Amino acid sequence: xxxxxxxxxxxxxxxxxxxxxLPGLRARSGTGVARTRLLGQRAVGLCGPDAARFFYDEDxxxxxxxxxxxxxKTLFGQGxxxxxxxxxxxxxxxxxxxxxxxxAAAEVADAVGATWDEAVASWRRGQEVVLFDEASRVITxxxxxxxxxxxxxxxxxxxxxxxxxxxxxxxxxxxxxxQARRARRRREAWLTGLVTAVRAGRFEAAPGxxxxxxxxxxxxxxxxxxxxxxAVELLNVIRPAAAVCWFVTHAAHALHLWxxxxxxxAAGDEEFAxxxxxxxxxxxxxxxxxxxxxxxxxxxxGEPIPKGTMVLLDLWGQDHDPELWDEPYxxxxxxxxxxxxxxxxxxxxxxxxxxxxxxxxxxxxxxAILATLAVRLARLDFQVPDQDLTISLRTIPAxxxxxxxxxx
Ligand code: HEM
Numbered sequence: 001x002x003x004x005x006x007x008x009x010x011x012x013x014x015x016x017x018x019x020x021x022l023p024g025l026r027a028r029s030g031t032g033v034a035r036t037r038l039l040g041q042r043a044v045g046l047c048g049p050d051a052a053r054f055f056y057d058e059d060x061x062x063x064x065x066x067x068x069x070x071x072x073k074t075l076f077g078q079g080x081x082x083x084x085x086x087x088x089x090x091x092x093x094x095x096x097x098x099x100x101x102x103x104a105a106a107e108v109a110d111a112v113g114a115t116w117d118e119a120v121a122s123w124r125r126g127q128e129v130v131l132f133d134e135a136s137r138v139i140t141x142x143x144x145x146x147x148x149x150x151x152x153x154x155x156x157x158x159x160x161x162x163x164x165x166x167x168x169x170x171x172x173x174x175x176x177x178x179q180a181r182r183a184r185r186r187r188e189a190w191l192t193g194l195v196t197a198v199r200a201g202r203f204e205a206a207p208g209x210x211x212x213x214x215x216x217x218x219x220x221x222x223x224x225x226x227x228x229x230x231a232v233e234l235l236n237v238i239r240p241a242a243a244v245c246w247f248v249t250h251a252a253h254a255l256h257l258w259x260x261x262x263x264x265x266a267a268g269d270e271e272f273a274x275x276x277x278x279x280x281x282x283x284x285x286x287x288x289x290x291x292x293x294x295x296x297x298x299x300x301x302g303e304p305i306p307k308g309t310m311v312l313l314d315l316w317g318q319d320h321d322p323e324l325w326d327e328p329y330x331x332x333x334x335x336x337x338x339x340x341x342x343x344x345x346x347x348x349x350x351x352x353x354x355x356x357x358x359x360x361x362x363x364x365x366x367x368a369i370l371a372t373l374a375v376r377l378a379r380l381d382f383q384v385p386d387q388d389l390t391i392s393l394r395t396i397p398a399x400x401x402x403x404x405x406x407x408x
Contacts, residue, residue, distance in 0.1 A: 091220025148209025
């Protein structure tokens with residue numbers, strides 16, 4: 001006898017089906033609310049702006065104990081801001097908000113742009129460049145420079161590879177996952193040493209840098225972070241910034257498929273560049289969903305959610321919901337031109353208010369880096385040799401298989 005899908009554990013289908021898993025389960029439910037089991041736990045999947053408001057209410061959903069250990073040991077780090085609630089969370093979040101301002105985003109983007117220009121100047125005509133790898137190195141250099149983390153030219157490739165590995169392997173069992181764990185251990189040890197040196201007066205952190213801020217940050221309890229935890233949170237600044245290389249690669253993919261957008265981007269129209277960055281973040285896959293635990297017995301549109309249930313918020317589903325987006329599977333940057341984006345509308349990096357809740361504090365940084373490099377890509381004279389540009393939605397995070405090879 002086959003059990004209905006809501007009663008069997010869906011961890012394996014989730015890993016195999018990738019981005020389509022939760023939207024598919026919700027569609028089959030008939031109510032838009034998926035009932036399932038994940039990692040042996042009862043789970044419920046919700047989608048849409050009202051669901052996001054419900055999910056981000058701390059009286060409904062907590063993050064403590066919600067993030068599986070394999071994800072903490074690769075993507076976020078143990079004890080990271082992502083795993084905290086209430087005053088503890090807001091106390092830690094202050095560090096991120098203090099260093100990820102709009103001005104800081106513009107500075108990182110300038111540094112990344114300058115590093116990109118240097119890299120392009122070093123390319124030989126006819127050489128094949130894998131954009132994903134090049135963008136990861138360029139962003140790593142730019143973000144380490146602005147974060148006050150010393151990085152010799154000879155270290156850039158290895159550090160970039162490790163930052164990418166932590167993101168690449170968090171949702172995949174097997175060798176990619178173990179590579180992600182090793183990368184995290186290496187980089188936590190590296191930055192633990194750096195924070196220790198700053199505190200001992202053996203290294204002077206640049207004033208206003210993330211390194212300085214994290215070394216002296218005090219949590220809500222008034223205590224400094226342990227050097228290890230400071231390293232975890234410093235990585236939570238540079239690791240996701242380097243991950244913008246996924247979006248940069250998607251941007252090149254979009255310009256290749258829909259070259260009509262090149263002209264406006266190349267002309268330096270800032271509003272269009274930002275709209276283009278938003279459309280890349282909406283259209284292309286990155287974070288499929290986020291998860292928390294029901295803090296008490298809840299009810300969502302009449303559907304009971306018992307205490308302790310894992311609550312999933314379908315980000316990918318919302319960013320492709322035809323109720324919210326005209327022709328959601330058309331790549332159309334103009335939809336964001338002249339439009340104010342509501343806090344619960346576009347959700348590739350979470351929803352609501354980053355000061356009050358877990359919404360990503362790095363959105364200005366991600367948008368600024370992506371817009372800067374998209375403009376440069378649009379201005380660059382290059383060819384796209386034959387390659388496999390397939391983006392499999394079964395792999396989280398997804399990207400063109402070839403990494404997007406270009407030939408200047
Ligand atoms: C590559 C593009 C990025 C994507 C797709 C992304 C996505 C996300 C998502 C989905 C969340 C979880 C939101 C939630 O749980 O409610 C998040 C949180 C976070 N992101 Fe990003 N992010 C990106 C870039 C960045 C950047 C550039 C930074 C920093 C420079 C950053 C730092 C963080 C931090 C610290 C959190 C945890 C916030 C908290 O728990 O309060 N992210 N991000």
